[in-house]
Amino acid sequence: MNNLQNKVAVVTGGNSGIGYAAAKEFAAQGAQVIITGRNKELLDQAAKELGATGIVADQSNLSSIDKLVDNVKNKFGKIDILFLNAGLAAFAPLQSASEDHYDDIMNVNVKGTFFTVQKFLPIFNDGGSVIFNTSINAHVGMPNSAVYAGSKGAILSLNRVFATELAPRKIRVNAVSPGPVETPLYGKLGLSHEEVSGFGEILGKKILLNRFAQSSEIAKTILFLASDDSSFITGTEIVVDGGLTVNAVLN
Numbered sequence: 735m736n737n738l739q740n741k742v743a744v745v746t747g748g749n750s751g752i753g754y755a756a757a758k759e760f761a762a763q764g765a766q767v768i769i770t771g772r773n774k775e776l777l778d779q780a781a782k783e784l785g786a787t788g789i790v791a792d793q794s795n796l797s798s799i800d801k802l803v804d805n806v807k808n809k810f811g812k813i814d815i816l817f818l819n820a821g822l823a824a825f826a827p828l829q830s831a832s833e834d835h836y837d838d839i840m841n842v843n844v845k846g847t848f849f850t851v852q853k854f855l856p857i858f859n860d861g862g863s864v865i866f867n868t869s870i871n872a873h874v875g876m877p878n879s880a881v882y883a884g885s886k887g888a889i890l891s892l893n894r895v896f897a898t899e900l901a902p903r904k905i906r907v908n909a910v911s912p913g914p915v916e917t918p919l920y921g922k923l924g925l926s927h928e929e930v931s932g933f934g935e936i937l938g939k940k941i942l943l944n945r946f947a948q949s950s951e952i953a954k955t956i957l958f959l960a961s962d963d964s965s966f967i968t969g970t971e972i973v974v975d976g977g978l979t980v981n982a983v984l985n
Contacts, residue, residue: 736764737961742813744768747820749780755953793820793846803853814862815960825878843885863960866909870975897969906968908959913975914946942977
């Protein structure tokens with residue numbers, strides 16, 4: 735299948751996890767893929783594996799976003815798909831969360847996401863697709879996640895507003911909200927393999943399908959929203975959580 739033949743897709747934070755899996759799906763469907771990341775070595779390796787173009791970019795820095803857009807414009811002219819996957823996950827309780835904790839998350843997850851969309855609009859083909867990677871944390875009230883959850887809730891609001899504003903250009907805007915996913919993220923949070931396994935076992939019992947998702951499973955939903963298969967869907971959120979948020983044991 736080549737559902738994305740002749741399409742140009744940008745995946746922010748595409749060197750690992752869900753971003754990498756989505757970029758892999760896009761490339762398999764015929765798209766020209768650009769992935770971004772902050773670590774050049776990891777980005778170059780991922781780009782080589784994917785057959786994609788890697789561009790170093792920091793979503794918290796607006797001048798870096800400008801350079802990214804200029805690079806994409808010079809190499810590809812226009813884009814058709816923008817998957818906003820780059821984000822920062824960090825956790826702290828209300829009573830001890832610092833200003834830096836708040837600013838770091840909001841600058842990457844909200845400010846950076848907002849301006850990445852804005853700055854790509856001049857080179858965005860009409861009829862394209864914008865997809866946000868959000869989280870069920872925006873809904874479930876998990877302890878110590880206030881700032882992170884707030885950032886994802888803000889993106890869900892952007893999702894609805896942008897869908898309205900971009901409708902005249904036939905640009906569809908949607909969000910995917912994953913539940914727990916087996917990604918390198920947990921290692922980045924400083925958790926040991928044993929801690930991750932223990933956490934997964936406990937949480938897995940609350941997921942109706944009794945397991946974490948694979949990044950590739952989330953990527954299938956992202957591919958659906960990127961392709962014409964979802965041509966009449968905009969302004970919505972698709973929750974991909976294995977039934978976690980509807981499990982009665984959470985009540």
